[in-house]
Amino acid sequence: MMRFLLILAVLYLIACVLGWLVKLWVTRKLHRLFQTPASRDTPQAAASTMVQCATCGTYVSKDRASTKGGAYYCCPEHRDASE
Numbered sequence: 001m002m003r004f005l006l007i008l009a010v011l012y013l014i015a016c017v018l019g020w021l022v023k024l025w026v027t028r029k030l031h032r033l034f035q036t037p038a039s040r041d042t043p044q045a046a047a048s049t050m051v052q053c054a055t056c057g058t059y060v061s062k063d064r065a066s067t068k069g070g071a072y073y074c075c076p077e078h079r080d081a082s083e
């Protein structure tokens with residue numbers, strides 16, 4: 001009877017370790033699935049692209065710049081002043 005309980009305990013420990021390994025593997029797979037290279041690089045690349053204001057020459061990130069007629073401006077005031 002004691003031998004049966006010992007075998008049961010060892011099997012339980014093995015099942016726990018295997019379950020932990022499967023959980024780790026699934027977590028890594030899901031992490032890789034939601035962090036593809038495209039989704040990682042695109043927002044960072046857009047934020048790091050700098051453009052020069054056509055009025056004052058200040059460099060601003062492209063996603064924050066105002067545009068008019070193909071030119072970039074650091075703020076709406078400089079965009080309107082270019083008229």
Ligand SMILES: [Zn+2]
Binds near residue numbers: 053054074
């Ligand atoms: Zn400006």
